[in-house]
Amino acid sequence: MKVILVDQTNTGLLYVGKENNRSSSVIANILKNGLVDVRLFAIGDQNPVHNLSNNDLYKDKKHYSISTKSFLSNEFFSPLKESLQNEIYLKRRELIELRMPIVERLAFLSSQALHFVYQLPHFIDVENDLYHAIKESDSELEDWHYGIKEYAHTNQLEPKHAYREIKLEIETIRHIKIKIYSLIKHFSDKINLSNNKEELEAISNEIFNKFIKDNYI
């Protein structure tokens, strides 16, 4: 599967993500938020556009039009007629070309940061169940959700200690995720409000400093 961005003024293709790449979807969404009248599609590998990449669009300077009527046929994409390459579309291509490397850097560094987040072993989904167990317990009244009791019993702890331990883990994980999410939002907005190379380069440095250099204390 790949994600693509399509300009709604002329159905021109603006962005093609990498195959089965979670970051591509993050990148496409951030880029989309900085432009109006742009649609995001997810396409399967049977779709002919699947063979295209951003290099075709930006390195080879090709222009394609997407037909949303025929998702699977070979007519799904065709060269975009010069007459349809309107000013708005061309400006958007220019902006995407400028912003894309910075958004890619943001996506990579934030994803790397998330890998540092302490993960609960074996199954990450348990985080929500544990959060629920904490929310449903009352530590002052010593009224414990069954999940807390189960954990306490298995680990030979008193329920109050089990509660404190789980709460610490969950709060830590959630807090780091929120910190990273806040930074993604902060920088996405900055990138999408910027239209020139110098400004974007400064933002790119700022991203690198925040995710990497500032941590060398």
Added chain:
Amino acid sequence: MSVSLYCYNPIRFSSFEKQDIKTFNELYKIINFGVAFIDRTEIIKTPVRTAIPLQLKLPAYDSTFNMSYEECCQARVREILKKQEELDVPINLLYSGGIDSSLILVSFIKELGMTEAEKRIQIMLHTESIEENPWMWHRILRRSNFKMIASEEMSNNWNKEKLIVGGEFNDQLMGSEMIRKLCEWKGDRILHQPWTETLMTEFHLYMNLSKEDAEHWTKVFLEHVKRAPCAVETVYEWWWWINFTCKWSSIYFRLLMHVKNKALVTQEYLDNYYFQFYGDENFQKWSMVNRTHKIKDSWLSYKWHSKELIAEVCGEEYKSKIKRGSLWRLLSYTIGAEAIDQNYNFIEKVKPIDWYNSNNSFII
């Protein structure tokens, strides 16, 4: 007189296009990017206009100082407990599970006993703190009655309802992670060799400084080391002294730079509610006098005495623990101030030119 900075994020000065700043910034090939290098002996003049607050001034060297490191720990505990009684607020211990914060916890437990310590101290920790010192977790903390708070909450919750105790400065007393770099360079045997100008320049070259900058930095450091009030004779001592004198301010302020409730940070607040455990006069005097309890003959023995004191509570296995940085977890991925000036104003966006000091040691 113009205002100076108490602390700043040096990365913000890295793109400043001046020859002296460029030479100065070569330092960051040797030390970490985030350290604001401020010499509290005031011999090295940096291109950034800085000042040292009273509480961070270097105490006078006292060759007759004879308190042991352990006595310094217990005296510091008593001082903090006295302040707590006066203010009637809980102590929040920033516990990373590293050597420094583990020793603080051990020292409090030694002084108070477990039951009383549980009443008076709240532990601010991270899941990493458990991994960092599993012995402390399983033997002491896990089934204790200490109140525990996720340290991720830290920057959002600064107030006068608690007294903050952190484990900063032990690295400056002992020599810091720079010692590891020296050992990587020439092996453990380099530590206790007498320093020479040639050797120190070679180290700078090893750290990728250009020949000109390597020699200039040696000259700057040499002037600084020669004027030390205590003996600085070996390669290890050379770097210990530089860390002890020039990283102190940065270390004190690095946590404060991330405080969200900035109005809280005043001289009165810092004097009463903010304690970096290893920063008092006793510890500093101890560090200037003591030559035996910081490191033996290898990087692995760094902070060996601190580890022995912790092992009394955590068990013999603890002695094999090595030093590794753990504070970054707490401060990472947040936006802090870029500088704090000497009136405790937090500067969100620093303009390097506003703080430029032309009278510096890096004009070649």
